[in-house]
Amino acid sequence: MQRLLIVSMLLLGLSACKDENTGPSTQGFDRGSMLAYYADQHIQPAFDSLSTAAQELHSRLLGLAAQPSPVQLGELRAAWIRAYLHWQTAAIYNVGPAAEQGLRKRMTEELGTFPVSEAKINNYLSAGDTSFANFDRDSRGLFAIEYLLFAGTDADALIRLAQTPARNYLLALSNRFRSETTRIASEWRGYRNEFVGNTATSAGSPTVQLYNEFLLSYEGLKNFKLGLPLGLRMGQTQAEPQKVEAFYSGQSLAGISSQMQALEAFWRGNNSTGFRAYLLASTGGEELVNRTEAQLRIIEARISACGTGRLDSLIATNPQPAIDLHTELQRNTRFFKSDMSSLLGLTITFSSGDGD
Amino acid sequence: MEVLRQAYRSLWLPAAPAPLATLRIVTGLVMLVGSLRFWAKGWIETNLLAAQMQFKYSGFEWVQMPPVGWMLYAVFGVMVLASLGVMLGYRYRLSAWLLWGSFTYIELLDLTWYLNHYYFISLLLLLLALLPAHRHLSLDVKWGRVQALASIPGWMVALPRWQMGILYVYAGLAKIQSDWLIYALPMRLWLPAHNHEPVLGPLFGWQYTPWLFSWAGMLYDCTIPFWLSWKKSRPWAYLTVIVFHALTGWLFQIGMFPVVMMAITLVFFDAAAHEKWHKRFFGIWALPRGIQLQAAKPWVWLMAGYLAFQLLFPWRFVLYPGNFFWTEAGYRFGWRVMLMEKAGTATFYITRADNGREGEVDNAAFLLPHQEKQMAMQPDLILQYAHLLAEHYQNQGIPVAKVRAEVYVTLQGKPSRLYFNPQLNLLTLSHRDFPSWLYPAP
Numbered sequence: 001m002q003r004l005l006i007v008s009m010l011l012l013g014l015s016a017c018k019d020e021n022t023g024p025s026t027q028g029f030d031r032g033s034m035l036a037y038y039a040d041q042h043i044q045p046a047f048d049s050l051s052t053a054a055q056e057l058h059s060r061l062l063g064l065a066a067q068p069s070p071v072q073l074g075e076l077r078a079a080w081i082r083a084y085l086h087w088q089t090a091a092i093y094n095v096g097p098a099a100e101q102g103l104r105k106r107m108t109e110e111l112g113t114f115p116v117s118e119a120k121i122n123n124y125l126s127a128g129d130t131s132f133a134n135f136d137r138d139s140r141g142l143f144a145i146e147y148l149l150f151a152g153t154d155a156d157a158l159i160r161l162a163q164t165p166a167r168n169y170l171l172a173l174s175n176r177f178r179s180e181t182t183r184i185a186s187e188w189r190g191y192r193n194e195f196v197g198n199t200a201t202s203a204g205s206p207t208v209q210l211y212n213e214f215l216l217s218y219e220g221l222k223n224f225k226l227g228l229p230l231g232l233r234m235g236q237t238q239a240e241p242q243k244v245e246a247f248y249s250g251q252s253l254a255g256i257s258s259q260m261q262a263l264e265a266f267w268r269g270n271n272s273t274g275f276r277a278y279l280l281a282s283t284g285g286e287e288l289v290n291r292t293e294a295q296l297r298i299i300e301a302r303i304s305a306c307g308t309g310r311l312d313s314l315i316a317t318n319p320q321p322a323i324d325l326h327t328e329l330q331r332n333t334r335f336f337k338s339d340m341s342s343l344l345g346l347t348i349t350f351s352s353g354d355g356d
Numbered sequence: 357m358e359v360l361r362q363a364y365r366s367l368w369l370p371a372a373p374a375p376l377a378t379l380r381i382v383t384g385l386v387m388l389v390g391s392l393r394f395w396a397k398g399w400i401e402t403n404l405l406a407a408q409m410q411f412k413y414s415g416f417e418w419v420q421m422p423p424v425g426w427m428l429y430a431v432f433g434v435m436v437l438a439s440l441g442v443m444l445g446y447r448y449r450l451s452a453w454l455l456w457g458s459f460t461y462i463e464l465l466d467l468t469w470y471l472n473h474y475y476f477i478s479l480l481l482l483l484l485a486l487l488p489a490h491r492h493l494s495l496d497v498k499w500g501r502v503q504a505l506a507s508i509p510g511w512m513v514a515l516p517r518w519q520m521g522i523l524y525v526y527a528g529l530a531k532i533q534s535d536w537l538i539y540a541l542p543m544r545l546w547l548p549a550h551n552h553e554p555v556l557g558p559l560f561g562w563q564y565t566p567w568l569f570s571w572a573g574m575l576y577d578c579t580i581p582f583w584l585s586w587k588k589s590r591p592w593a594y595l596t597v598i599v600f601h602a603l604t605g606w607l608f609q610i611g612m613f614p615v616v617m618m619a620i621t622l623v624f625f626d627a628a629a630h631e632k633w634h635k636r637f638f639g640i641w642a643l644p645r646g647i648q649l650q651a652a653k654p655w656v657w658l659m660a661g662y663l664a665f666q667l668l669f670p671w672r673f674v675l676y677p678g679n680f681f682w683t684e685a686g687y688r689f690g691w692r693v694m695l696m697e698k699a700g701t702a703t704f705y706i707t708r709a710d711n712g713r714e715g716e717v718d719n720a721a722f723l724l725p726h727q728e729k730q731m732a733m734q735p736d737l738i739l740q741y742a743h744l745l746a747e748h749y750q751n752q753g754i755p756v757a758k759v760r761a762e763v764y765v766t767l768q769g770k771p772s773r774l775y776f777n778p779q780l781n782l783l784t785l786s787h788r789d790f791p792s793w794l795y796p797a798p
Binding site: 199 | 562705716717749754765769772
């Protein structure tokens with residue numbers, strides 16, 4: 001045995017001499033600082049901003065006159081749009097208090113399901129049922145609020161807001177959105193140390209959860225916010241522009257742009273830490289970082305090329321810029337998915353199992 | 357030469373049945389713990405029943421999931437009881453065949469769960485079912501169901517040792533290549549992810565550790581059966597077995613495998629050691645007594661054939677062209693463990709036959725994350741998935757003209773490359789053929 005060890009040490013010495021291109025660090029990448037950076041600079045601020053925006057939306061609704069004015073409606077809608085844009089950042093982080101737990105699904109599903117069902121919303125609304133004790137997630141959340149605030153003409157919306165059933169349902173929706181986002185923001189403060197303290201890389205560890213949620217969010221952007229309305233998904237027989245996210249407010253492209261910016265900011269981190277720095281610290285990471293950055297620039301250009309109008313109109317009249325964006329997002333998927341997980345030794349599966 | 361001659365002669369001399377009895381007992385025990393563990397972790401549901409599609413082994417496409425879920429639980433129930441039967445040596449032949457059958461059935465259900473060590477356990481259970489491992493230190497003997505044996509032919513004890521030897525040496529030979537030894541891949545990718553571990557953590561962040569692990573792993577695998585066979589080095593070798601497997605078990609997600617190896621390598625100890633342990637655990641009852649077993653000639657030939665197969669089958673990859681990390685032709689069933697970091701991103705597109713419209717498939721709607729991960733980097737699974745998708749949509753009344761896929765694969769952390777022509781209609785290909793349709797390895 002001793003001989004075996006000596007031989008292996010000798011061979012090790014020989015082989016080590018040959019290699020001149022070893023990793024830059026001697027202690028390895030510090031995942032603890034990365035997690036602290038994400039928790040303090042990205043996740044907590046995102047949930048705080050979202051819950052503040054939700055509070056503001058809700059208090060505006062509470063202060064709404066019996067017969068709202070067009071000015072009030074405008075302010076209310078502006079408050080919704082602010083909440084919607086903050087949502088794009090926070091919804092990347094379905095981790096910890098925002099993760100699935102028991103019957104409660106991930107925050108994105110609980111509060112951000114789209115497209116919503118107008119029929120279901122109107123049923124619950126006329127029945128005065130604000131219990132949310134059902135699994136119709138497409139009858140509540142951010143986009144059910146949007147439906148009641150934006151659907152139809154301004155006059156329609158003003159009439160709706162003057163009616164008790166719609167007002168009550170809207171208030172209940174907004175109250176739930178406010179209370180849930182506030183709960184997550186405050187629980188995250190308590191969860192922060194547990195999150196930062198666990199630097200493992202096994203299935204279910206904070207690093208792996210964070211990475212997997214990032215991936216899900218990215219693929220969701222491509223598949224559901226673009227692929228679905230474009231009619232690119234198997235089983236669809238045509239484009240379905242009305243299935244864009246934020247259909248009633250027409251804010252879809254602003255939402256897509258915000259989400260992509262948030263995903264990119266998350267991936268980049270800062271100069272010393274974050275997933276980009278993590279990649280740079282691993283064998284062969286620099287090439288992947290360069291390829292990813294080049295592709296991200298193309299994606300940014302494609303998003304600009306879609307303009308600032310309504311995504312559903314774009315899809316209905318001239319879908320090519322949206323299809324091109326979808327294609328470029330697809331080209332980047334492998335960089336985020338297989339290449340990144342391989343280099344970092346992170347697992348794409350959520351549950352555990354045996355390997356060999 | 358004299359050593360070899362002696363070894364050969366000992367194959368035909370009577371040997372004590374004690375090592376075989378230990379092997380039977382520890383195998384039954386680890387199978388009992390393993391099947392209960394699988395059950396307790398909820399994996400019957402999450403890993404098997406939750407899957408909508410299953411990937412099949414070539415030649416075993418007929419192995420199907422049971423029609424209702426409880427039947428799969430029943431199979432695990434059989435496995436638990438049969439493990440007990442094997443461990444105790446109770447109605448041994450029945451127990452051993454049931455254990456082999458139920459375990460192998462579960463393994464054949466879905467190729468995406470293929471593991472070398474599951475294959476090894478299947479082989480070991482088969483050997484145990486064929487050998488008279490129950491005719492010493494068993495309930496069958498104690499209750500007079502079978503006659504006890506005082507001795508068995510030497511080759512019956514040698515056989516499981518050889519099987520283990522093949523596993524180790526082949527696993528070691530597979531590591532003698534430049535990726536593993538010179539570039540320390542994939543250890544260089546995997547170990548830094550463990551720099552957070554207590555005590556040894558800083559070691560995994562050290563830049564030379566991957567080389568240390570790669571070389572030590574290769575030397576361990578190549579030589580450990582010989583150290584275990586030599587009486588003088590055996591205690592140290594077994595200590596190394598424990599340290600090596602404890603370390604890999606702690607670092608990598610390999611479940612029961614380290615325990616299995618620590619338990620099974622006990623078979624390398626000589627009969628005297630086994631008899632000493634038996635006396636300590638089972639008292640006077642452990643004394644070998646009874647008749648001498650002489651094996652019939654056909655059995656000897658059968659076992660020789662089995663060994664020849666085990667020696668040759670892992671080499672079939674040399675018959676195929678190209679980089680077998682890339683093509684995976686002849687990769688499985690060859691004791692190639694931990695050799696590569698490979699991952700893929702696969703997007704499938706289906707063209708309808710009626711209106712010519714092409715749609716993109718959401719893999720997550722059909723596959724478990726684990727299945728998708730495995731499928732996205734293995735050519736035969738990619739083809740199976742294409743056929744399964746076509747079948748699924750055709751059953752829904754949607755005629756399918758073409759299934760194509762854009763697959764990018766990364767090997768050993770190198771930038772991912774297009775795996776094959778994304779315009780290729782995968783329905784025209786069969787998963788049983790060599791994947792000549794792949795682009796060459798990078």
